[in-house]
Amino acid sequence: MSYDVKTWVDVAAFVGAGLSMGLGAIGAGIGxxxxxxxxxxxxxxxxxxxxxIFKTMLVGQAIAETAGIFGLVIAMMLLFVKNPNPSFIMVxxxxxxxxxxxxxxxxxxxxxxxxxxxxxxGIARQPAMTKRLNTTMLIGSSICQTPAIFALVTALIxxxxxxxxxxxxxTWAAVLGAGFACGIAAIGPGIGDGLVAGACCExxxxxxxxxxxxxxxxxLGMAVTETTAIYGxxxxxxxxxxxxxxxxxxxxxxxxxxxxxxxxxxAIGPGIGxxxxxYSAVGQVGKNQKNSxxxxxxMLVGQAxxxxxxxxxxxxxxxxxxVV
Amino acid sequence: MEDLGKIHQLIVPCFGHxxxxxxxxxxxxxxxxxxxxxxxxxxxxxxxxxxxPLQIAGELLITALFGxxxxxLDEKLAKKYAPLICALFMFLVVCxxxxxxxxxxxxxxxxxxxxxxxxxxxxxxxYTGIKAKGLKRYLxxxxxxxxxxxxxxxxGELAKIVSISFRLFGNIMGGAIIILVVSHxxxxxxxxxxxxxxxxxxxxxxQAFVFTMLTLxxxxxxxx
Numbered sequence: 001m002s003y004d005v006k007t008w009v010d011v012a013a014f015v016g017a018g019l020s021m022g023l024g025a026i027g028a029g030i031g032x033x034x035x036x037x038x039x040x041x042x043x044x045x046x047x048x049x050x051x052x053i054f055k056t057m058l059v060g061q062a063i064a065e066t067a068g069i070f071g072l073v074i075a076m077m078l079l080f081v082k083n084p085n086p087s088f089i090m091v092x093x094x095x096x097x098x099x100x101x102x103x104x105x106x107x108x109x110x111x112x113x114x115x116x117x118x119x120x121x122g123i124a125r126q127p128a129m130t131k132r133l134n135t136t137m138l139i140g141s142s143i144c145q146t147p148a149i150f151a152l153v154t155a156l157i158x159x160x161x162x163x164x165x166x167x168x169x170x171t172w173a174a175v176l177g178a179g180f181a182c183g184i185a186a187i188g189p190g191i192g193d194g195l196v197a198g199a200c201c202e203x204x205x206x207x208x209x210x211x212x213x214x215x216x217x218x219x220l221g222m223a224v225t226e227t228t229a230i231y232g233x234x235x236x237x238x239x240x241x242x243x244x245x246x247x248x249x250x251x252x253x254x255x256x257x258x259x260x261x262x263x264x265x266x267a268i269g270p271g272i273g274x275x276x277x278x279y280s281a282v283g284q285v286g287k288n289q290k291n292s293x294x295x296x297x298x299m300l301v302g303q304a305x306x307x308x309x310x311x312x313x314x315x316x317x318x319x320x321x322x323v324v
Numbered sequence: 325m326e327d328l329g330k331i332h333q334l335i336v337p338c339f340g341h342x343x344x345x346x347x348x349x350x351x352x353x354x355x356x357x358x359x360x361x362x363x364x365x366x367x368x369x370x371x372x373x374x375x376x377p378l379q380i381a382g383e384l385l386i387t388a389l390f391g392x393x394x395x396x397l398d399e400k401l402a403k404k405y406a407p408l409i410c411a412l413f414m415f416l417v418v419c420x421x422x423x424x425x426x427x428x429x430x431x432x433x434x435x436x437x438x439x440x441x442x443x444x445x446x447x448x449x450x451y452t453g454i455k456a457k458g459l460k461r462y463l464x465x466x467x468x469x470x471x472x473x474x475x476x477x478x479x480g481e482l483a484k485i486v487s488i489s490f491r492l493f494g495n496i497m498g499g500a501i502i503i504l505v506v507s508h509x510x511x512x513x514x515x516x517x518x519x520x521x522x523x524x525x526x527x528x529x530x531q532a533f534v535f536t537m538l539t540l541x542x543x544x545x546x547x548x
């Protein structure tokens with residue numbers, strides 16, 4: 001039995017769509033469930049604020065679902081946008097785009113749930129701060145979606161760029177590697193960002209006077225937590241836009257695939273670790289405003305150290321791409 | 325859709341090498357600079373006890389940014405670096421908002437802009453560090469915890485440039501690509517204005533603030 005190119009491309013589109021939506025559903029489901037759990041707890045603690053809490057829960061869940069909707073969008077594109085002239089490289093492109101968006105949605109989905117849940121708890125604790133808590137939650141959970149947005153961008157570039165002129169052999173690995181690098185690298189920073197934003201909502205509710213300094217620290221902490229996702233984006237850009245010489249050997253192709261996997265998996269741990277650092281720092285800045293400058297400095301130095309393994313992954317990925 | 329990731333370039337051959345100018349980005353950057361000069365001129369033209377709207381906007385911005393600088397650095401350094409921080413923030417905010425106007429593009433969408441600003445921040449931070457601590461203690465700080473770790477510490481410092489510039493570039497360019505693709509798919513109906521508001525105003529402002537704060541904090545980490 002032998003199939004023509006078109007069949008293979010269709011098969012890849014179906015597999016990619018399944019991966020994109022299937023993996024993409026994991027994070028948003030967990031995050032939204034977490035929000036709802038915190039909301040029920042909050043309402044039982046302070047039934048008089050139930051209307052506000054219910055509203056905040058729904059808004060928060062809607063934002064946590066964004067990453068899942070990105071997965072749905074990519075899946076729909078893979079299913080319904082048909083390319084008139086299919087070529088073999090598109091098999092790898094479609095699977096890569098699906099994997100990228102699917103993995104990329106996990107972290108941001110889980111992460112988006114934390115600030116929404118903490119905002120619900122905070123409203124029960126401090127109903128006077130409802131407005132400020134809603135704003136903080138909106139900012140926090142929108143920034144949580146950044147890693148998912150990076151994955152979406154990579155998936156869109158993969159889908160809409162023309163790779164058919166490039167040599168098939170190393171390019172298939174480069175394209176798949178780009179998907180892995182950006183997608184898997186988004187998991188850790190997404191969860192870490194969520195932790196930080198949640199800590200900020202809690203801090204605002206406990207210490208309303210510290211709202212400004214807590215928000216500033218949150219923005220800084222989240223930005224640094226996302227660093228490894230940015231390394232993932234960097235590696236996947238290099239893999240997508242660099243032209244690799246044609247070869248029949250399997251080793252160079254595997255080096256590119258390995259670079260993607262190395263950067264992707266290497267970014268998970270630092271992302272969560274940096275998130276934990278910033279989580280603690282944001283909480284303490286609220287309690288101890290006088291020493292906030294010192295706390296922020298220690299947070300940044302600590303995050304830089306916990307990021308070093310992510311930097312080692314980046315170095316190895318670059319060596320795999322440019323040297324091997 | 326064809327111009328996804330394409331840049332208009334002027335290539336000038338120069339002694340066997342090609343010098344590449346991204347014309348569009350240069351023009352856009354100048355638009356931003358001229359806009360900011362106009363704003364500064366208009367805001368400071370009629371200084372009055374009863375401030376006009378532009379003067380209020382200027383004063384609010386300057387007060388907030390001077391306050392943030394004062395929190396991070398000591399008094400003498402804060403006075404020295406606050407104008408830099410203000411200029412950086414205002415430049416980046418206007419850059420990121422420029423894409424809202426049709427036919428104009430964000431200069432930060434091109435990696436060269438954030439990268440050069442990141443390198444500038446890096447050199448300023450290290451210059452301040454050497455000046456504050458002296459060359460010997462500055463170099464000894466790299467041998468922490470033991471001297472074998474020095475190369476890795478240097479790589480860690482250089483990775484800061486990569487992360488700070490790619491954070492801004494990735495967010496702004498990612499937003500532009502998403503807006504382009506969604507506009508193409510929905511035939512520019514309903515969705516694009518909301519996306520422009522989210523990626524242009526919201527993400528643009530936050531990323532400009534984050535870039536400025538990180539530059540400031542890198543200086544503060546070097547000093548202390």
